[in-house]
Amino acid sequence: MPLPQQIPVRYSEEEAGYVSMRPVVKQIFRLHELTDMVVSVAGKDAERVRQIFRAGTVVYNGYRYWWESLGAELPEIELLLAPFPDDEPSRPFDLTKATAVLLESGGGTQHRVVEISRQEASAKKLLGKSSPWGILFQFAASSTPRYEIYSHLRRADLFRVTLPYDRAEQLLAAMLEAAPRALRHRWLALRPPAAITFVCPR
Numbered sequence: 001m002p003l004p005q006q007i008p009v010r011y012s013e014e015e016a017g018y019v020s021m022r023p024v025v026k027q028i029f030r031l032h033e034l035t036d037m038v039v040s041v042a043g044k045d046a047e048r049v050r051q052i053f054r055a056g057t058v059v060y061n062g063y064r065y066w067w068e069s070l071g072a073e074l075p076e077i078e079l080l081l082a083p084f085p086d087d088e089p090s091r092p093f094d095l096t097k098a099t100a101v102l103l104e105s106g107g108g109t110q111h112r113v114v115e116i117s118r119q120e121a122s123a124k125k126l127l128g129k130s131s132p133w134g135i136l137f138q139f140a141a142s143s144t145p146r147y148e149i150y151s152h153l154r155r156a157d158l159f160r161v162t163l164p165y166d167r168a169e170q171l172l173a174a175m176l177e178a179a180p181r182a183l184r185h186r187w188l189a190l191r192p193p194a195a196i197t198f199v200c201p202r
Helices: 031-042 046-055 074-081 132-141 165-178 181-187
Strands: 006-013 025-030 057-060 063-066 100-105 112-117 146-151 156-162 195-201
Touching (some): 006 031, 025 031, 031 046, 031 074, 046 057, 046 074, 132 165, 132 195, 165 181
Antiparallel strands (some): 006 025, 006 063, 057 063, 100 112, 146 156, 156 195
């Protein structure tokens, strides 16, 4: 039996640790809309998408969505996924297309990822010669970010570069020095990143 083109979906805010008292909202999703949301979570993985369709629930952007179990065979799921972008390891890195960076620090349970947008990092302090984004631009120009993956959640190709601690410390110090006061205050808790990922929408 083919998948329905319209699916009744309920959703509510996801609250960890206790039963949510938030109201439940009901909405009709078109099949491609539900598929898009599931792919954002599971990636372009037909088996994982099929499992989520069958389970009838997914957590996305702080909300839990659920629907009646949808059964489908892999060929039908693969056909649904065909229009979604694939990874392109041969795609060259173009910093002018980057809209954000992800700063990774720590490891294990201490692993932390901080996202900084290009718009935010482009602010300059009064009479400043460069912005934090300009510092990142110089860093990327002297490094070779390698292709990582296409992120369906971000709808972007990700390019990653790892840093030794001393270089990461210098980079962060230069970014803080270039940042205007309000931005520098927000970034004071940042730690030298072990890796930087550039987010480049396709």
